Amino acid sequence: MNRAARTLLVLLLAILAGKGAAASKTFDQAQWHTGDMNEQSPSDSAGNTANSHVDYFYYYERIPMRMAVLDDSLANGSASRTYDSAILALVVAANGLSGNDSMRVFGRRLTRNWSESGVSWTYYWASPDSAWSTAGGDVNTLRCMDTIIVDASAAVYTTLLLHLDTGFVRYMVETANYGWLMMATNLVDRGSFQFFTEDIGTVAYRPVLTVYYTDHAAGGLASRRRHAAGGLP
Numbered sequence: 001m002n003r004a005a006r007t008l009l010v011l012l013l014a015i016l017a018g019k020g021a022a023a024s025k026t027f028d029q030a031q032w033h034t035g036d037m038n039e040q041s042p043s044d045s046a047g048n049t050a051n052s053h054v055d056y057f058y059y060y061e062r063i064p065m066r067m068a069v070l071d072d073s074l075a076n077g078s079a080s081r082t083y084d085s086a087i088l089a090l091v092v093a094a095n096g097l098s099g100n101d102s103m104r105v106f107g108r109r110l111t112r113n114w115s116e117s118g119v120s121w122t123y124y125w126a127s128p129d130s131a132w133s134t135a136g137g138d139v140n141t142l143r144c145m146d147t148i149i150v151d152a153s154a155a156v157y158t159t160l161l162l163h164l165d166t167g168f169v170r171y172m173v174e175t176a177n178y179g180w181l182m183m184a185t186n187l188v189d190r191g192s193f194q195f196f197t198e199d200i201g202t203v204a205y206r207p208v209l210t211v212y213y214t215d216h217a218a219g220g221l222a223s224r225r226r227h228a229a230g231g232l233p
Contacts, residue, residue, distance in 0.1 A: 032198035032207055032230060033066040033179065035119035039136070042121035050200040051093035054105060055193040056186040060136060063195065064110060064119050066179025067209050067229045074173045074211070074227060082214040084224070086164035088145065089208040090182075092154050093200075096192035102151040103187055105160075107180040108139035109168060114178070137181045144168050144180050150193060157205070169211055198230070206230055 036046035038053065038061040046052070053061035074081075088107075097103070112132075123131050132138045145164045154160065164180075172179070184193065196205040208230030215223045 030198065031068045033064075033068050033116040034197045034199075034207070035064045035114070035116050036197075037062050037064065037119055037121045037137070039121050042135070043123075045118050045120050047116035047119065048199050049197060051194045051196050053192060053194050054182045054184050055096075056103060056184055056190050060121075060183075062121075062137060063182040063197075064114055064116075064137065064179060065107075065182060065207070066110075066114075066177060068177075070209070070211075070229060071173045071177040073229075074213075077215060078170065078173050080216050082216065083166040083169045084212040084214055086166060086169045086209065086211045088162045088164055089210070089230070090160050090162070090195045091205045091207075092150075092156050092158045092160065092194070093196045093205075094192060094194040095150075095152065095154055095156060097150065097152045097154075098191065099152065100188045101186075101191045102149055103184045103191070103193065104147050105150055105162075105182065105184045105193075106147040107145045107162065107164075107182050108137075109142050109144045109171075110178040110181050111138045111140050112178060139181050142168070149187070154193075164209075 034047070034052060036044075036049050036052040038044070052063045054063050055061055121137075122135050143165045145162045145168075148160060148162060150160070168180075182195070196202075196207070198206045200206055208228060210229070211227040213225055213227065215225065217223060
């Protein structure tokens with residue numbers, strides 16, 4: 001090994017020595033909150049269903065989602081932390097798309113609290129005095145996650161990945177953990193599409209949210225970590 005190579009190796013080892021050890025944490029599946037809401041049956045609630053629609057199948061269907069203890073788990077030290085990325089993994093439960101059918105699936109930030117057992121198209125609680133300000137959910141236009149296009153090739157049990165905006169992750173941790181609303185718009189024709197929720201008996205099919213972040217310690221050293229939330233065994 002020549003001098004230049006040895007010098008580069010020494011520098012690399014020094015950099016690696018300054019990094020903190022990688023770590024991860026997994027939440028129990030019960031700490032997810034998901035609901036099922038649609039326009040055709042606006043008074044219905046299905047917060048304990050094993051799979052929920054998100055589609056334009058003759059009417060809107062949407063899934064409110066929230067990792068209930070995300071803020072409690074990450075709040076300590078969040079102000080001095082960099083959130084590097086956040087990935088939501090959802091498993092396809094049913095796909096009625098065929099031929100040239102396709103749709104965009106995405107999420108929007110929810111702007112008020114809601115109950116998993118009482119959420120509906122019109123109400124976020126099973127009471128007329130607690131209505132959304134807009135039927136279908138109180139959401140804003142701020143970026144929440146990327147958009148994926150699904151078609152007939154998204155087979156049942158396929159895992160689809162969506163990337164959450166890291167500023168939104170910080171907002172949920174430091175300001176208000178209302179979660180997001182999974183939504184869809186169709187590109188060609190219509191079809192029924194479902195994701196598994198945390199209530200499915202098979203752990204591997206449950207939603208998983210993984211947050212990658214860097215803690216900035218005294219002296220400028222950084223520790224990169226992976227924070228996993230959801231249905232990992």
